[in-house]
Amino acid sequence: MKQELLYLILIFALLVVPRVLQRWKLPAPLTCLLFGLLAMLAWGDRVHDPVVILLSTLGISSLFLFAGLEVDPRELRRGAGPLVVHLLVRCATLAGAAWLAWRYLDLGWQAATLLALALLTPSTGFILDTLERLGLAEDERFWVTSKAIAGELLALAALFVVLQAGDPLMMGVNTGVLVAMLVGLPLLFVALGRWVVPHAPGSEFSLLVMVGMVAAYVTYSMGVYYLVGAFIAGLVARLLRIRMPRLASDDNIHALRLFASFFVPFYFFHAGTGIPREALSWEAVLLGVALTMVVLPLRIGVVWLQRRVLFREARAGTLKVSVALAPTLVFTLVLAGILYQRFDLPPVIYGALLLYTAINTLLPSLVLKAPFDVDPADEALARGGEAPLAAHAAAPHGERPPAA
Incomplete structure (x- = not known):
């Protein structure tokens, strides 16, 4: 059969x-992952095609570029009090999970910390893509978005430190490179906006994606995977929204959603092809069930208690927020791959x-209104192109925004 x-x-x-x-x-995404697993079982190493690998890289990079664009520092500041408490609790749970992995699974501290991140970090870009289809109220969507973004910022910072900590010299060098990126990316965007965009109207989206891919490759070369650089590029573009409004405009964000919706399935397929055959055992199934029965209720319960204590919120709304934050698919797949390849998990x-x-990942589709999906087009149309947190601009500092 022809390759094409x-x-x-x-x-x-x-x-x-x-x-x-x-x-x-x-x-x-689970269907795509399953397809990749079946392809690996049927054809072995022949499924590792360079074209699929490239499309997979575009998928994960565009997903985190989109996640960075969704960060709105002003809205995060409006919920700063509860979010600080949430992050403190997250740090404590991460530390506890890492200690347990180090103590009982005979893992080094780096691997144990990465395992804790894989278990506890919600996949923000994945959650944001599907938020409108979960039947949540406006205030519930606000807190799901805010907590997912805050948790991802913490996880990405921890990921960078943990992966670099084994070599202090390289950590210093790569920290300098990261700082240079944070300084250089705004200058690059401004330069492109001054010297390229006026002569190529409508090129803002292409330039945004190009810079995001370059940033993703830089952090991948540093050993901290594509997602860190792509997220930083998206965040920088969002921070430049006042100076360069077309760069991170609602139209560009919507276009990036559509771009990601095409390439993200290839990432999940490629992740499925990378699953080792040795991981498919009854022992792994039993351990996975035990892990789920312990960790998942604890994660949902911790967020549920926070909402009840901080806001005295109704039980139903609190449960919806907690369940919506449950999926960890992207972070778990990325970190599981890093652990297996670099730390001999x-x-x-x-x-x-x-x-x-x-x-x-299945839980929200079973408990809430609709299944998770990697195609975000309907969400953007449903909310009229508005930024996800824009409806909460009037919310007082640290308080729950009113429902629509």
């Missing part, structure tokens, strides 16, 4: 079939992590 025809069949399988299966509340734990993240 194989690519067309793969595109159809990843972009059409998962949508059909969503009518039975099976999230599309036992395949049994790798398989257990996969089952854990599959279950917590």
Whole structure:
């Protein structure tokens, strides 16, 4: 069969079939992951195609570029009090989970910390893509968005430190590179806006994606994976919104959503092809079920208690926010891969992590209104192109915004 025809069949399988299966509340990313796993079992190493790898890189980078664009510092400041408490609790739970992994799983402190991040970090870009379809009220969406973004900022900072901590010299060098990125990216965006955009109207989206991919590659070269650089590029573009309004405009954010919706399925497919056969064992299944029965209720319970104590919120609304923050799919897949490749994570734990993240990704689609999806087009249309936190601009500092 010709290579071009194989690519067309793969595109159809990843972009059409998962949508059909969503009518039975099976999230599309899990279907793509399953397709990758089945392809690996059928064809082995032959599924590691360079074209699929490139499309996968575009998918994960664009997803985190979008997540960075969704950060609104002004809105985070409006909920600063509860968010600080949330982050303190998150730090305590991460420290506790890392200590348990170090103590009982015989992992080094770096691997133990990465395992804790894989278990406890919500996948912000993934959650934001699907927020409108979960049947949440305005105030509930505000807190899901704010807590997911705050948690991801903490996780990305911890990821950078942990991955660099093994070599203090390289950590110093790469920290300097990261600082240079933070200084250089705004200058690059401004330079492109001054010397390129006036002569190429409508090129803002292409330039945004290009800079995001370059930033993603820089951090990948530093050993901290693509997602850090892509997120930073999106965040910088968002911070320049006043000076360069078209760069992070609502139209560009919507376009980036559509761009990511095409490439993200290839990331999940590629992640499925990278699952080692040794991870597919009954021991991994039992460990994954045990991990889910312990960690998932604790995660939901901790957020539930925060909402009840801070806001005296109704139980139903509190539960919705807690469940909406449950999915960890992207972070778990990325960190499980890093742990397996760089820290020799036992395949049994790798398989257990996969089952854990599959279950917590399924949970919102079973409990809340609709299944998770990687196509965000309907959400942008539903909210009229507004930024996700814009409706809460009048919310007092540290208080719950009023429902619409």
